Amino acid sequence: MQGNPHAAALEAVLMVVDEPVSAAELAATLELPQPEVEELLSGLAAEYMAEGRGFELRSVAGGWRFYSRPEFAEIVSRYVLEGQTARLTxxxxxxxxxxxxxxxxxxxxxxxxxxxxxxxxxxxxxxxxxxxxxxxxxxxxxxxxxxxxxxxxxxxxxxxxxxxxxxxxxxxxxxxxxxxxxx
Structure with a gap:
């Protein structure tokens, strides 16, 4: 996947979503056929898992989104609870x-x-x-x-x-x- 401009564009879109996005929506956004986007999503998910990244790409609730890996939940939770990322209303x-x-x-x-x-x-x-x-x-x-x-x-x-x-x-x-x- 590295070096694939479509995969990079897909990553860029996924970085800004705050809820799972369907492959169909991603395909429409990238102006690519849905089967190609589904293949890219599966490939990226496998690549992140194989590389042992701190995040993973998951298909949840009918859509795709980045999540922190479960083994880092305690660290991420500590960071969030300390208010480092929480914004004030x-x-x-x-x-x-x-x-x-x-x-x-x-x-x-x-x-x-x-x-x-x-x-x-x-x-x-x-x-x-x-x-x-x-x-x-x-x-x-x-x-x-x-x-x-x-x-x-x-x-x-x-x-x-x-x-x-x-x-x-x-x-x-x-x-x-x-x-x-x-x-």
């Missing part, structure tokens, strides 16, 4: 930004600023090690959160003072400091 990014710029801050204050409940998002950020509890608000007794050194490391900065300044030209920011919760 928009809600998590917004919540993290509020905490980063307003820290230490109570979850209820973050919810008031965002206008939505942030309980599960805060739990996710704590689990990922991006924020941590730093005490309680003396008036309300609410738990206060701040960013962690891991957060700074991931952003490549030394302290929160190095965060970019929020632009004074964004609408409504002048009211941000005045947002208070009703007690």
């Amino acid at each position: 928009q809600a998590a990014l917004e919540t993290l930004a509020v905490i980063a710029y307003r820290q230490p801050v109570a979850r209820s204050r973050v919810a008031a600023i965002r206008g939505v409940n942030v309980d599960s998002v805060v739990r996710t950020l704590v689990t990922r090690g991006l924020i941590e509890e730093v005490g309680t608000d003396p008036e309300s007794g609410a738990i206060l959160y701040q960013t962690t050194s891991y957060f700074l490391e991931r952003l490549g900065i030394g302290s929160v003072s190095e965060l970019p300044q929020i632009s004074p030209h964004l609408p409504g920011l002048e009211d941000l400091a005045g947002i208070e919760l009703e007690q």
Whole structure:
């Protein structure tokens, strides 16, 4: 298979799929006959297995896709669980930004600023090690959160003072400091 431009094109397409793709779809994409694509897929799968690669090409759920080999499951799992590849949702990014710029801050204050409940998002950020509890608000007794050194490391900065300044030209920011919760 090495050196075969059709096999290389097939690999390129398979690298970007996030769910199994049928041989028929791949054939249509590559503008090749389906039997030829099926032969290429079987050949690539056999080649990867023979070479002992860290991944394999499998036919699953009516389609083809790359998977990590089962003997590396523990290593891959450890990598994923440490958050190395997991991306934050928009809600998590917004919540993290509020905490980063307003820290230490109570979850209820973050919810008031965002206008939505942030309980599960805060739990996710704590689990990922991006924020941590730093005490309680003396008036309300609410738990206060701040960013962690891991957060700074991931952003490549030394302290929160190095965060970019929020632009004074964004609408409504002048009211941000005045947002208070009703007690």
